[in-house]
Amino acid sequence: DVKVTQSSRYLVKRTGEKVFLECVQDMDHENMFWYRQDPGLGLRLIYFSYDVKMKEKGDIPEGYSVSREKKERFSLILESASTNQTSMYLCASSRPTGEQFFGPGTRLTVL
Amino acid sequence: EDQVTQSPEALRLQEGESSSLNCSYTVSGLRGLFWYRQDPGKGPEFLFTLYSAGEEKEKERLKATLTKKESFLHITAPKPEDSATYLCAVRDDYKLSFGAGTTVTVRA
Known part of the structure; x- marks a missing residue:
């Protein structure tokens, strides 16, 4: 079975803090994605990556950045x-x- | 731009009352239509992929069908544990375009 894990289930941060969300997959997949989901707005794509060190903006990238240094790991960063x-x-x-x-x-x- | 529209937004069923969910799409060259189930507070769970008109996939009480413009998810004799939001999506290159979902509530 494919396993995708995320570093935290719940996180509380203060305005202005830098936030790191980590994601790890164990199926050797090339492509990885970050979404946010809000009531009434559905799933919205923030960023995706189709290879190590490669990234593409999704529909709502403003205020976010990403990092993919290893194939299995894709991080989402909220700068502030x-x-x-x-x-x-x-x-x-x-x-x-x-x-x-x-x-x-x-x-x-x-x- | 690809568009995916799901209807109805919400569906309340009595246990055993079969029904269907609709997913209509506009895409130039379908490369896959996907169905997911999502429980509250959890990530979507993959159910089915359909590629061509006439194709059908089944899993327990769920059956997905595909035409050239829409897909249906049929729920046969549902049970309370089938209560969830069902999402459909179409493939656009690397990405998926998701519909807003249909929330199904099955009462015992």
């Missing part, structure tokens, strides 16, 4: 957290055929 970044963050990796497999999610609250 703001209250409007309070959300559920979901990481996924995908097969070459497109099926994405998601982690359990990180519920981030920015106070």
